[in-house]
Each structure stands twice: as C-alpha cells, then as structure tokens.
Amino acid sequence: MSAPAPLSIYVHWPYCARICPYCDFNVYRPRGADADALIAAILADAQAHRDRLGARAAATVFLGGGTPSLLTPAQIARLLSGLDAVFPRSDDAEVTLEANPDDAAQFAGYGDAGVTRLSVGVQSLRDEALAALGRTHDAAAARAAVEAAAAAGLRTSIDLIYARPDQTAAAWAAELREALALPAEHLSLYQLTIEAGTAFERAVRRGRISPPPSEAAAALYDLTQEICEAAGAPAYEVSNHARGAAAQSRHNRAYWEGAEWLGLGPGAHGRVALAGVRTATVAARAPRDYAAAVAAQGVGWVETESLSPEDEADERLMMGVRLVEGVALAPLEQLRGCAFDAALIARLEGEGLVTMADGRLRVTRAGRLVTDGVARALCLAG
Numbered sequence: 001m002s003a004p005a006p007l008s009i010y011v012h013w014p015y016c017a018r019i020c021p022y023c024d025f026n027v028y029r030p031r032g033a034d035a036d037a038l039i040a041a042i043l044a045d046a047q048a049h050r051d052r053l054g055a056r057a058a059a060t061v062f063l064g065g066g067t068p069s070l071l072t073p074a075q076i077a078r079l080l081s082g083l084d085a086v087f088p089r090s091d092d093a094e095v096t097l098e099a100n101p102d103d104a105a106q107f108a109g110y111g112d113a114g115v116t117r118l119s120v121g122v123q124s125l126r127d128e129a130l131a132a133l134g135r136t137h138d139a140a141a142a143r144a145a146v147e148a149a150a151a152a153g154l155r156t157s158i159d160l161i162y163a164r165p166d167q168t169a170a171a172w173a174a175e176l177r178e179a180l181a182l183p184a185e186h187l188s189l190y191q192l193t194i195e196a197g198t199a200f201e202r203a204v205r206r207g208r209i210s211p212p213p214s215e216a217a218a219a220l221y222d223l224t225q226e227i228c229e230a231a232g233a234p235a236y237e238v239s240n241h242a243r244g245a246a247a248q249s250r251h252n253r254a255y256w257e258g259a260e261w262l263g264l265g266p267g268a269h270g271r272v273a274l275a276g277v278r279t280a281t282v283a284a285r286a287p288r289d290y291a292a293a294v295a296a297q298g299v300g301w302v303e304t305e306s307l308s309p310e311d312e313a314d315e316r317l318m319m320g321v322r323l324v325e326g327v328a329l330a331p332l333e334q335l336r337g338c339a340f341d342a343a344l345i346a347r348l349e350g351e352g353l354v355t356m357a358d359g360r361l362r363v364t365r366a367g368r369l370v371t372d373g374v375a376r377a378l379c380l381a382g
C-alpha cells in the first residue's frame, strides 16, 4: 500500500502589535498573553490531529496571522521542531512565515529555525499610505525588510494593498514598478476590501474615505496585470504573482488544488479526511477558548462539518478557478454526480468571462475580479 499523501499545516498566530483599521482577521493585542502556553496548546492540537489522522508527512507549513513574527526565532524553532516531531516535514518542505517589516532583525534567525520562505507585509511603499493604513512601519523599513529577507537566503514574497482611497492609476503604477524592483520572487497584490465591522467600514459610512468605484478598481487590476507581466511576474492566481513556477506558494496551491490541510491555532480552518470523509474543521476563535478546547478534548476544533461529495465539488470549483491555469471539470462532475450547466458555461464564455478548453474551465483576465461570482453561479445552476 502506498503511503498517504503528505499534508499541509496552517498555524494561526492571533496576536498583532496594533490592529490595522482595514483588517477583519482573527486578531488580538497581546496584552501580556503567554506565547509559550499558546505554542504548547498548538503542539498538543497537532498531536491530537495525529491521533485521529495517523502518521503523515508535512509538505508545507504556513505560520500565518496575525503577526507570527512577534515570536522570537527560538520560539519559532520550538514550534517547528514540535510540529516536525508529530508530522515530519518532507525533505523539500516549504515553511512560510508571515512577517511584519518591524521584525526584520529576526529574519536570519527564522531561517536558522527552519523557515524557508518569508511573506513580508509591505502593504505600500508610500509613507502617507502606510500611515493611512495604520501600519507601524514606514516605506524605508519595508524596503530594508525585503532586502533582509533576501540577504538571509529566504524565498521572499511581499504583500501590497492597492485600490486605496484616492490612489491614482499613475501613482499605483509607479509604486508597483518600485515593488517589482525589490528582491522578491513572489507578490500578493490585494485590492483594498472594506470589511464589515472594521474602522475603515465606519470611515466609509461617514464619508471620510472612499475607495475607488468598481470600474476604476477593474482598470487598476488590468494595469497591475500588464505591469507584472512585463516585469516577468505574471499572475498564477487572482491576486498572486510569481517569477516562474518554482516561486509560486506551494502552501496556497494546496488550498486552491483541494489538498488536505490541518488548521492549528485560534480560529484556524482545516480540511481533513476523517474516516475517509472530507471534513471542514474550525478551531475556537478566542485564544483562551482555543486553549480550553485543546485542554478539554485534545483537538482545538469546535466545529466540524462532513462535506457531501456535492459540497466538496463546489468547494473545489470555487478554489480551483482562482488559478490562472483553471480547473479540470470532469473529476468535479464525477464527485457531484452530474455535469455543470453547459448553457451557462457557453453564456459566460460569450460574455468573455471564462474559456473552456481541454476539459478545463479558466476564468479570463476580464473575469478574474468576479471569479467568486462566476464559480457561485456554476455551483447554484445545479
């Protein structure tokens, strides 16, 4: 019998030095929280997953947040070696850490601790924009952090937020070209989303800030694609760009390709096969509740949902079409037990939103900003 496929591990570190006014992730100010106790809970959660899933290798680990770079290299080393003892990493495993530019002095230490890839939260290369986004770093610190990541020999990705209030196309083009000149092999380029319950949502409601209208945002997306393609960093997913296939995020590809991943840490989501059934897991959100769940039951998850084959097919479509290479429909149709609506696909093709070739459905560049809507329409059409 062949060994089960390696899995991916996501660890959510829920603390941030300051909460950014646009962010709706599961984040908290540390206020004296015991980081070592949370690391111990995460490792106990991993062991409890191991007890349910059996022995598995880990192909990728993603330490995300929140701000995991609030942890010292020694703490990251303890977390990674603890995970390795439970789910041994494959020889070529990808280990990503999401880092704030403020923590650049620790980057080389993260490499020594086993991290292979840093995702640096640059967000902008303009001081005024960084201040408006509530960030604690300036543009010089962001540039220095990217240089430090590359100098430490780590694969380097940068996150930028664009389509910001009052941002002109010319200003964004100049900023993006500067970002592309930095030593990073990967860029995650997100349009600012106004999330419910955030300070930015209140500011929009009160008329204090206004993000660009959808046509302007669509034009900024097109401009982004042109500039990145010309610079050798084309999109391989709606918002993610890489300089060649080896520079893509293997961990994120695991999500888009419907692989199995563990969600460890407060509020983390996972997809695991329990007794052969793909199961969605959600860990307790508040750090204290998470630690209590782990203490009481081993695993930190407080919600599990067994996905029906139809649910699984829908989810694989929603995730798969995000990839520029598209998604093969036949395996999904086999899962859901019926074909997708050919008339709807033909109509979406006619509108220039998708193409269908070699059995793969691809969203066109024009359709990419409405990828979720396209996929949802196909799921709902039966």
Ligand SMILES: C[S@@+](CC[C@H](N)C(=O)[O-])C[C@H]1O[C@@H](n2cnc3c(N)ncnc32)[C@H](O)[C@@H]1O
Binding pocket: 016, 022, 023, 024, 025, 064, 065, 066, 067, 098, 099, 100, 120, 121, 122, 123, 159, 160, 161, 190, 191, 192, 193, 194, 195
């Ligand atoms: C949850 S953060 C974690 C990384 C790290 N804490 C940081 O902020 O640099 C992951 C990324 O999501 C993006 N992000 C978060 N909220 C967003 C929003 N409302 N609109 C667009 N991008 C957002 C940011 O680019 C950020 O780097």
Ligand code: SF4
Binding pocket: 015, 016, 018, 019, 020, 023, 024, 025, 027, 065, 066, 067, 121
């Ligand atoms: S954007 Fe990053 S640093 Fe800011 S609150 Fe969200 S997770 Fe924390």
